[in-house]
Amino acid sequence: MSEGTSTNEEQSPESTAFSNDLVLTQDGTHTLYSARFGQWYHSVHGALEESRRVFLELGLAYFREVFPERREVRILEMGFGTGFNALLTLLEAGELSIRYTSLEAYPISPAEYRQLNYDAVMGSGELQALHEAEWNIPVVISPSFMLEKVHAELQAYLKTAKGPFDLVYYDAFAPGSQPELWTPEVFAGIARLLPSGGILTTYSAKGDVRRALQAAGFRVEKHPGPGRKREIVRAIKD
Numbered sequence: 001m002s003e004g005t006s007t008n009e010e011q012s013p014e015s016t017a018f019s020n021d022l023v024l025t026q027d028g029t030h031t032l033y034s035a036r037f038g039q040w041y042h043s044v045h046g047a048l049e050e051s052r053r054v055f056l057e058l059g060l061a062y063f064r065e066v067f068p069e070r071r072e073v074r075i076l077e078m079g080f081g082t083g084f085n086a087l088l089t090l091l092e093a094g095e096l097s098i099r100y101t102s103l104e105a106y107p108i109s110p111a112e113y114r115q116l117n118y119d120a121v122m123g124s125g126e127l128q129a130l131h132e133a134e135w136n137i138p139v140v141i142s143p144s145f146m147l148e149k150v151h152a153e154l155q156a157y158l159k160t161a162k163g164p165f166d167l168v169y170y171d172a173f174a175p176g177s178q179p180e181l182w183t184p185e186v187f188a189g190i191a192r193l194l195p196s197g198g199i200l201t202t203y204s205a206k207g208d209v210r211r212a213l214q215a216a217g218f219r220v221e222k223h224p225g226p227g228r229k230r231e232i233v234r235a236i237k238d
């Protein structure tokens with residue numbers, strides 16, 4: 001692990017040795033470019049379009065469809081990042097009570113999240129509250145949305161996490177940049193946190209990713225992606 005990437009107690013969750021550049025994507029919503037990982041936080045073809053399709057439609061809407069009787073959903077997000085997935089999920093809560101746990105090893109800075117145009121585009125006002133919520137404890141953001149941001153690396157979190165979760169938004173940086181986050185071992189660690197029928201969605205449909213999910217006990221479905229992206233994945237724990 002390089003200097004500045006430690007997640008120990010002394011390090012403020014706000015601190016980061018790298019800055020991220022603000023980018024306007026083709027649907028008018030912002031994303032960031034990570035110098036640390038050489039990756040965009042969302043598709044440059046449309047951050048809103050991507051998040052809606054991969055996580056809200058394939059994930060949350062599907063959960064509602066298959067579990068219409070459920071009044072609560074427990075979501076685990078890999079990578080809090082800009083908070084956009086969290087914001088979109090909060091805005092879609094409706095009658096559902098959402099417990100949203102989001103992992104982040106390298107939080108963005110206040111100067112970075114204050115520039116994001118998500119509240120302006122969505123007509124919402126909660127982005128700042130999501131970012132300012134204290135780390136590592138559950139915080140009530142709205143009557144239907146409880147957020148727990150966990151400042152940790154996924155691999156460390158999986159050693160002690162208990163779950164259970166109903167739905168996982170797997171939004172790590174791409175396998176080409178962080179292959180260690182797309183392994184059968186990592187997915188097996190996540191599978192342990194899900195009941196049978198638990199759902200994971202992700203934007204990567206690469207063969208290695210699908211095989212790693214299958215090896216971890218998921219049934220893998222390919223679905224049409226947003227915009228130009230041909231395929232994305234929904235995986236169901238068998």
Ligand SMILES: C[S@@+](CC[C@H](N)C(=O)[O-])C[C@H]1O[C@@H](n2cnc3c(N)ncnc32)[C@H](O)[C@@H]1O
Binds near residue numbers: 042080085086104
């Ligand atoms: C694709 S971005 C997430 C985008 C985010 N969901 C959003 O809506 O903005 C991936 C995130 O994973 C974080 N990350 C990278 N390695 C990590 C690790 N080992 N454990 C936890 N988070 C990690 C990055 O800092 C980044 O915020």
